[in-house]
Amino acid sequence: MSNGFSAFLQELSNWAIPLIAGGIVLIALIKKVKLYEAFVEGAKEGFNVGVRIIPYLVAILCAIAFFRASGALDVLTAALAPITNFLGMPPEALPMAVVRPLSGSGALGIMSELINTHGADSFIGRVASTMMGSTETTFYVLAVYFGSVGVSKVRHALWAGLLADVAGLLAAVWICRVVFGG
Amino acid sequence: MNYVFAFLILVGVIFAAVNGKMAECTEAVIDAAKGSVELAIGLIGIMAFWLGLMRLAEKAGLVSLLARLLKPILRPLFPQIPSGDPALGNIVANLAANMLGLGNSATALGLKAMQELDRLNPDKKTASNAMCTFLAINTSSVTIIPATVIAIRAAAGSANPAEIIGVVIVTTGISTIVAITAVKLLEKLPVFRIRGEVEDE
Incomplete structure (x- = not known):
């Protein structure tokens, strides 16, 4: 290519x-x-939909902001490090993986930083790009989609979404290793 | 969602107290609250545009045509939706937009699909199986062209910004398969079953 x-x-x-x-x-x-x-x-409906999702977005984004700013997220990341190291994820990519389901702009920021520090064509740069491109901000999607129709009991959608994120984030590392080496 | 919400906030408060980050937390929450509204307001215009366009597509019969063309794939995923229902056509439109990396336009089409699924949902406060399946596919992201990532890589001077496309397609395929498997298995668990539900289909 x-x-x-x-x-x-x-x-x-x-x-x-x-x-x-x-x-x-x-x-x-x-x-x-x-x-x-x-x-x-x-x-005509566009306005109503936009307004309807506001309370749901505020709830979820504020909760996530709390969690991140308090340093709890860093502790979670440190706790996960032994597991992800064992699975072969580069330590530099871990914060990106943890933030990805919570905050799209946060993950994009970390990705840009990794690419600028390590280079876009480095292994870490490629892994970060792949993680960003192949997964979604699960919490945001759930809040917006369910919020738009007033659903508050999301049942198993959250767990299925998070499982898919874990699978995608780990697959990104493995497939980059196979395809690009490193 | 109740527990997730409580967990994020309570753990946040405890850690903020221990780490002495109360001021940062206060600021972050206020920023997030403001940002949420800006995000939602920013969606309104593009939402209106796609809802208008999709109404045209519906009246021209394009939405049900899309639903009929992709019936073999959609049927096993969404057995609860009557075949030929506009909900299916809207789901296809959202997934197609996601594949093309259309960002907010994909979201707008996704919300349109949610409205259609809501019409079929007997319990308005609780997610239906079809909604959960749709959301799982969406959160696993079905990307073919990760437009934003390619743009950032190009800006950072990558020798080949698009080289990640193949890898992204395989990765997103794996996570989508996991999402569908998980959602189909989890919906059978007693904890997640809809109250009063006898048989699902």
Whole structure:
């Protein structure tokens, strides 16, 4: 894969939204849908959804902020270190792995820092990139998605999401080792 | 969620007291509260745009077409959703947007799908099995193009910013398989069963 390929993928991401929007409008026009009315009717809901998720977001993001700022997260990270070292995760990548499910912007910050310190093409840089690209901010997704429909009992969704995160974060290390060496 | 919330805050308070970080904690919480509202408000515009566009897609029959095309994959994942229901089409739209790395647009489409799932949910306060499965797939992230990461790598002077794509696809595949397996196994546990539920499907 070359830089050309990377540029192509960036372009694909750039093209996606205009193409999808254009396609939907064109087909709706052919099917004689009242375009403008239908669009506005749907868009009206946007405000309500945005407002509805606020209390859920405040609850979860404040709780996480508490946990991080108090130093509890650092203790958790230190406690996990023996396990993750044993599993072959580079110690530098551990804080990234712990923060990833809790805070997307936090993880992005750590990733940028790791890339700047160790280099984008170092093993740690590649592992951090892969972790960032292949997992989601589970707590944020749960708060926003369930909050938007007023669901407060999330049942097993949280545990399934966290298990998937653990699997993804460990898989990132192993697969990078196999593919890139190091 | 009650226990998670209590755990994060109580453990936070205890550690803040021990570490003498009360001031930092106060500041962090206030910032987070402010940030949450900014995040939500920031979503409103893009939310409105996609909800408008999806209404067009629905009226043009595109959403149910999508649901019908991908029926063989969706059926085993979401057995509770009647086939041809718009919820399925919206789920597909969200997953497609995620794969393309469309960020907030993917979120907007995901929330649209949640509205459809909510319509089918008899107990409005409790997550349905379909919702949990959908969320598990979403939190495991189904990415093909990690656009943000590639951009940061390029900015940091990587010789090949996109080289991680293959690795990301494999990793995200593994975590998605784990997510689906976990959600399907966990939903059978008595602790997570919906109260008063006899048989699920």
